[in-house]
Amino acid sequence: MSKPLITLVLSITFLSAFSQQDSLLKNFKYRIDHYQAINFTVGGAGSLNNFDDGVHSIDNHSSGGNFGGNFYSVKSTGRILLTTTANLGTSLSTDKSTSSGITNKNTTLSVAPGITVLNKWFSKNKFTELGAELYSYGYSNKISSDGAQYSSNKQGQYNIVLNTGIGKGRLENVTDMQNALWLSKALTTENTLSRSLSDEELNELGRTITKANNTRVLDARKRTQFMLETVDNYLQQKGLINKTDIRYFSNLNDILFFAFNSPRLSGTEKFIRLKPGISAYGTRQKQSYNVSKSDHLATSKSLALSTGINKYNPTNLVHQNNYGAAVILSYNSLDFTEKYTAAGSTPMNAKTNTILKQAGVNLFYEHAIYPNTRTTINFNLQAQAGYQAQETVTSFYHSTNLAGSVNYFISYRTRLTCSVGTVYQQNVYNTSPYLYLSPSNFQLYASAGIGISL
Numbered sequence: 001m002s003k004p005l006i007t008l009v010l011s012i013t014f015l016s017a018f019s020q021q022d023s024l025l026k027n028f029k030y031r032i033d034h035y036q037a038i039n040f041t042v043g044g045a046g047s048l049n050n051f052d053d054g055v056h057s058i059d060n061h062s063s064g065g066n067f068g069g070n071f072y073s074v075k076s077t078g079r080i081l082l083t084t085t086a087n088l089g090t091s092l093s094t095d096k097s098t099s100s101g102i103t104n105k106n107t108t109l110s111v112a113p114g115i116t117v118l119n120k121w122f123s124k125n126k127f128t129e130l131g132a133e134l135y136s137y138g139y140s141n142k143i144s145s146d147g148a149q150y151s152s153n154k155q156g157q158y159n160i161v162l163n164t165g166i167g168k169g170r171l172e173n174v175t176d177m178q179n180a181l182w183l184s185k186a187l188t189t190e191n192t193l194s195r196s197l198s199d200e201e202l203n204e205l206g207r208t209i210t211k212a213n214n215t216r217v218l219d220a221r222k223r224t225q226f227m228l229e230t231v232d233n234y235l236q237q238k239g240l241i242n243k244t245d246i247r248y249f250s251n252l253n254d255i256l257f258f259a260f261n262s263p264r265l266s267g268t269e270k271f272i273r274l275k276p277g278i279s280a281y282g283t284r285q286k287q288s289y290n291v292s293k294s295d296h297l298a299t300s301k302s303l304a305l306s307t308g309i310n311k312y313n314p315t316n317l318v319h320q321n322n323y324g325a326a327v328i329l330s331y332n333s334l335d336f337t338e339k340y341t342a343a344g345s346t347p348m349n350a351k352t353n354t355i356l357k358q359a360g361v362n363l364f365y366e367h368a369i370y371p372n373t374r375t376t377i378n379f380n381l382q383a384q385a386g387y388q389a390q391e392t393v394t395s396f397y398h399s400t401n402l403a404g405s406v407n408y409f410i411s412y413r414t415r416l417t418c419s420v421g422t423v424y425q426q427n428v429y430n431t432s433p434y435l436y437l438s439p440s441n442f443q444l445y446a447s448a449g450i451g452i453s454l
Contacts, residue, residue, distance in 0.1 A: 024199060025314035026266050028177035028206055034075050035214040041068040057099070064093030074214075079122050081170075086115040104145050111138045118163060122170060129273075131163040152286045159279040167271035171312055174266045176213065177206035181317050182373050183231075183255040187241075190251065194242040201238060208234040212256065227256050259373040260409065264320060265312040277302045292342035300431060304330040308362075320368040325361065328386075332356040334435045354435050360386020360397070374409030390429065399425035410450075420446040 046063040070087040088111075095106040118131030136158040143150045180202055187193045197205065212230040217223035231252055235241050241248065282297040308326025315321055333355050340348040362384045369377040385398035403421030410416055426440040 022314065022316050024181065024202055024206075025174050025177055025264075025317070028172060028174045028203065028266065029078075030076050030173040030176065030210060031078070031207070032074060032076050032210060032214045034073070036071070036073045036216060038071050039069065042066070058097060059099075060095070060097040062093065062095040064091065066091040076173075081120040081122070082118070084115070084117045086113075088113045102146060104143070104150075106141070106143050108141045109139070112136070125170070126168050127166070127170065129163060129165045129167075133159070133161045133163070135159045150287075152284075154284045155282070157279070157281045159277065161275055161277035163273065163275055165271050165273035167269055167273075169267055169269040171265045171267040171269050171310070173263055174314060175261075175263045176209040177203070178261070178264055178314075178317065178370070179255050179259050179373070180206040180209055182259065183209075183251065185317075186251040186255065187248070190247050192243055192245075192248045192251070193240055195240065197240065201240070205231075205234060209256070224257070228252055231256065255373060260407075260415075261370050261373060261376050262368075264314060264368075264370075265322070266314050268309065268311045270309045272307045273305070275302075275304045275306075277304075292340070294341075295337070295339040297337045298334065298435075300332060300334045300435075302330065302332045302431070304328060318370055320366075320370070322366040322368070323364060325363050328358070328360055328362060330356075330358045332431050332435070334431065336435075354391065356388065356390050356429055356431070356435060358386055358388040358397070358429075360384055360388075372409075376405075376407045378403075378405045378407075380404070388427070388429070395427045397425075397427040397429070399423070399428050415451045416448070417451065418446075418448040 042065075044063070044065040047061065049060045050058070066089070068087070068089045071085065073082075073084040075082040090111050091109070093108050097104050112135075114133075114135040116131070116133045118129060120127045120129045137156065139153075139155040141153045143152070184193070184197055184202060184205070188196070208231055212227040215226065215230075217226050228249070232244075232249075278299070278301050280297065280299045282295070284296075285294045286292070306326045306328040308324060310324035311322065313321045333353070336352045336354070338348070338350045363382070365381045367379045371377070380401075380403045382401045383399065386396070388395060388397055401421065401423050403419060405419040406417070408416040408418075421444075423443045423445070424441070425438060428438045430436055430438055
């Protein structure tokens with residue numbers, strides 16, 4: 001009699017704990033009035049070489065540098081969810097070599113700015129959204145010999161997409177609630193808590209972690225101190241801590257700074273979205289030795305209408321199920337211009353226009369496992385299928401992508417990543433930077449690696 005009773009009690013306790021986690025994760029509200037973060041990266045490299053084989057003496061030196069920056073801002077209140085991201089990446093490199101009295105120089109410059117803004121207004125569980133995505137890329141390469149230009153290659157691209165939509169529901173970021181539950185579990189294991197936390201106290205702990213993470217403190221040391229003190233103050237004021245030894249603070253530090261799992265969402269979103277867009281891609285190549293020049297320009301005007309549902313369900317602290325479906329109608333009009341001139345030849349100027357219409361269904365399913373704060377196991381299935389018309393040619397298209405990945409914590413500076421998957425596609429058109437039909441194929445892939453941060 002005792003064994004069945006013990007089993008029943010343990011089962012009820014287990015289900016109660018997971019039910020509590022399920023409810024807290026599902027109902028957590030990520031709220032922050034305003035948060036901004038800016039990051040910059042600067043790098044450089046150089047080399048100097050000298051080679052003499054008895055016949056030729058070659059001197060070569062190269063140098064390069066890069067600069068990058070990104071900006072992130074979020075405002076999440078009961079009525080507004082505004083996110084803004086901006087980034088800029090630049091690089092410049094030169095290579096100069098001298099051999100037999102002839103000097104060759106190669107210079108390359110690239111610039112890639114981008115910005116994404118999306119604002120959602122909520123009222124009685126309904127939302128209206130408006131946003132935009134802007135991206136551009138510029139590339140220039142010049143080769144010269146003894147100061148005279150030999151050839152040049154320039155590329156440029158830009159994409160602009162407007163996001164408009166209406167819908168019902170809201171997807172909440174529950175990562176801070178996840179870490180609050182992990183922290184509560186770690187402190188309980190170490191017998192640091194004076195008592196079990198109620199649902200309201202756990203929810204408040206999650207909001208405290210949100211405050212600690214999203215209060216801007218420029219000095220990194222002061223930020224670390226602020227985050228630890230903010231969470232500690234909450235636990236101390238509530239009388240939840242019965243000892244403050246090194247294990248207590250190491251658990252605080254561990255959860256607040258080294259929980260590397262990817263963000264988790266919770267909620268259901270039903271939507272209707274309209275996305276008009278325009279993009280252009282161009283190249284220009286010049287060759288001085290045969291006085292030739294070629295230009296290619298591809299421009300695209302697109303419009304996509306979609307309606308569907310996305311559901312993100314944190315089953316409990318360890319398991320997450322996400323799935324969604326959408327019906328998409330799209331229209332793409334692509335113009336392609338090609339010009340070519342060369343000495344002694346007839347100039348060529350060709351123009352084409354292609355229109356692609358598609359009606360299809362997109363589906364996705366994802367199961368994520370978070371066995372601890374360090375490890376993520378992910379299974380993902382994405383599929384799309386539909387009917388398309390390209391000028392006078394009609395066809396069915398479909399693609400399926402099934403993938404699995406593991407991100408495993410080895411140490412604070414080392415992680416093991418593995419992935420395996422399969423992709424199958426047939427009659428799938430790509431529209432960037434210009435329209436082309438991808439060959440039907442079936443692919444299996446696998447990869448593994450170790451990332452080390454020094």
